[in-house]
Amino acid sequence: MIQKQQSMVFSPFMGIYDLVIPKDHLLRKINELVDFSFVYEELKDKYCHDNGRTAIDPICMFKYLLLKSIYDLSDEDLVERSGYDMAFKYFLDMAPEEEVIDSSSLSKFRKQRLEDINLLDLLINKTVEIAIEKGVIKSKTIIVDSTHTKSRYNPQSPKEILEARAKKLRKAVYSVDESLKSKFPNKNTTDQLEDELAYCQQLIEVIESEETICTYPKVKEPLNLLKETVSDDLEHLATIQSSNDEDAKLGYKSADTSFFGYKTHLALSEERIITAAVLTTGEKNDGKQLQTLIEKSKTAGMEVKTVIGDTAYSEKANIDYTKENNIELISKLHPNITHGYRKRENEFEFNKDAGMYVCKAGHLAIKKRKTYTKKEELGKNTVYTYYFDIEKCKQCPFREGCYKEGSKTKSYSVSILSGEHLEQVKFQESDYFKEKSKERYKIEAKNSELKNRHGYKNAKSSGLFGMEIQSATTIFTVNLKRIIKLMNP
Template sequence: MISNQETLNLSPFMAIYDIVVPKDNQLRQINDLVDFTFVYEELKNKYCLDNGRNAVSPIRMFKYLLLKAIFELSDIDVVERSKYDMSFKYFLDMAPEDSVIDPSSLTKFRRLRLQDVGLLDLLIQKTVEIALDKKIITSKTIIVDATHTKSRYNPKAPIEFLMEKSKNVRKSVYKIDESMKEKFPAKTTSNEVKDELAYCEKIILTIEKEAHLVNIPAVREKLNILKEVVEDYTEQLDYSADPDARVGHKTEDSSFFGYKTHIAMNDERIITAAIVTTGEQSDGKYLQELIEKSQATGMEIETVLGDTAYSEKNNIHYAKEKKLQLVSKLNPQITQGGRAKEDEFEFNKDAGMYVCKAGLMAIRKARQGKKNVGKNQRDIYYFDIKKCQACPFREGCYKDGAKSKTYSVTIKSTEHKDQEAFQNSDEFKEKAKSRYKIEAKNSELKHRHGYDVATSAGLFGMQLQGAMAIFAVNLKRIRTLMKESE
């Protein structure tokens, strides 16, 4: 139960924080900036209020997850650091002498308390409310883009993935103590997952016996990752890939296995909306939802900036209907309109190819017809016939015995005259210069907050990771803007 959660801390050592956690410490400033009681109000119905043992405050558990996102730490490492880092203890509303939680509590908190909460929208809403209250949002422009996150579980055979993680641990150990080569067990040669798991468990036990190694952060972090992976595989030996992750395409020749986060950000570089999807989803279809989610936070919007993925016919019509300026360059492959099976074939702007509903990308394209001869030109996209023959969606799409599978698109050069005229204007070109801001934000999420790789399996885990990472970067940005306005 969570009764009596808001009692005052009467520890005689609380004054230590005034000495060791300065006023410019980012965690102290976040604590001063955000009233975290909204977490308690949102989650209290997930607990029993009058029966059972007192639970750890949901606010403290939430703050642990936020610390993980800010400092890119594992469950074990964030709890370990909260034992001795006074800024962590202060942020967590702990007395200096308080004991910490068990790391396994964080897993239970995520699974039992945060399901069905809509945490991503909730946290973005909270940060935009803070920014509007502080009067640091003045623009009426949002910039949209999508960033990809690789699955934690690559589409490799289980044994290959285990071998990779154990290798990372051994390399980190050898940098400190090469003599450990003699203590490690012999590598397995059976090519069996169970044998590789047993080998990894022996590696873990061997390192844990070496106090001079296990306490070194570089080794401990790799070791903790290996332990989590071994635990996952022990529970489900045939688990070789994230069940919700999908293959998406970055370019015609490169792909990734994982997820996409579709993001809207205002000119002040505060994220105003986000939608987490599987990796194969196209960017353009989420524009309208990003706009509406941004408006729901209280943002006024007049202009929307995006790359060519967002200049689909439906988006242009939506922008005109809502009286919004859509600063997105036309792409003839996207904006033609009137194509057959429009709902089944999505254009991937990075690869310049169409993807069918089974997630298969065209392998080449050719243009048919000549310009200005009375007939519209067509782009013909060719798919791998062998994959089409085995596709579960082949009925109604692939004709048995056919020697090729193509998808054709008519290019209508006069379909979007108004948008074409706008994109050639000086106003369009000037506004389009701000698009770089969202690319920098995507880079910050990936390189400073670990958003390049998913920390857990499944779409819910990715949504939770996105919620905490975006909440963290928005709070940091608000602090920066407040300093600049002083």
């Protein structure tokens, strides 16, 4: 049963917050800036209103997730700190003497209450609404780009991750008391994930039975991390047995550099507020997300008159779309993607970082060749032919209708029309275009902030659902921090 949390908590000790929490503390400013009642309204249908035990207030649970994002803590370490950190308790609207939740409640909240909620758009729209209300967003320009997040299991398998974290935990214990080595279970010697999970569970039980050892911070942190990993993998064992991370895909940062994971496609205002985001698997093309980013930014309340992006966004469909909607597109033309004629567009996408096409299975072309043809009705054409690894094609699950059995090569050709998009070519030579292009550094800096300050380099759980929660809470956090900074220069 759900019950609205009272806006005022009655306790004789509430005055301690005014004494120990500075007026300019980030959590105090966030509490003052945001009316979190929108969380209750969004999640109320996920709870029973007239039966059962009273549930933990959803606003409080949501704030726990924000704290996890802001301070990059495991569930157990987060709850433990919430028990003694007065700033945390103040942010959670708890009395100083009030008991904190059990850490297992956070996992249940994520999986049972946030399912089927479009959390990413909800939280971004809320911050944009606040920014517009406070007069922070004044521009009509968005800057677009993507940033990649490596899978939790990149480049290791779930079993290898468990092995590494178990090893780190053992080392921490040995540094305190090496004699415990004799009590530890025998290491797993099989290749089975189930056996490694069983070993890790036994290791955890032995260490937790030694209460003194568990009080050492150098032991407690790797212990909690291993426990959280084991808990997550037990629930997703059926999924991850067949793949390191079933939702994650191989993407390319260059022709020689790849990653296994996800992409977050972002739109950023000139004031550096994220106005829209699209979460995809790693192999997706950046340019294909532009129209969605623009429409989402508009839905959030942003007026869009100009879009700034790199060459990935200058494909023909985007030029036509922005022209139809009276939007300036500050994106240089790239001859490999502003093509005139291309067959099977849904099966082959251009990766601007690698400068190659990627097939439906996610395989990158290994080389390309440039040739010229001349057709009477078209004039002189430039044709780029991209060649794929034939050995991969032979084993590919999508080879039917794509690869002809017995063929010695597999190629894909793109015809580039000379003289296409002359209007855009003229525009990109203007001083205005060149000056606006300089604004792109802002989104690169924002990507760096997401990764280096808020742990966005690596996924904290398996699957797109877990990645969406991480994306939503992280972007919500960085947007609020930016709004606070702009309001208090």
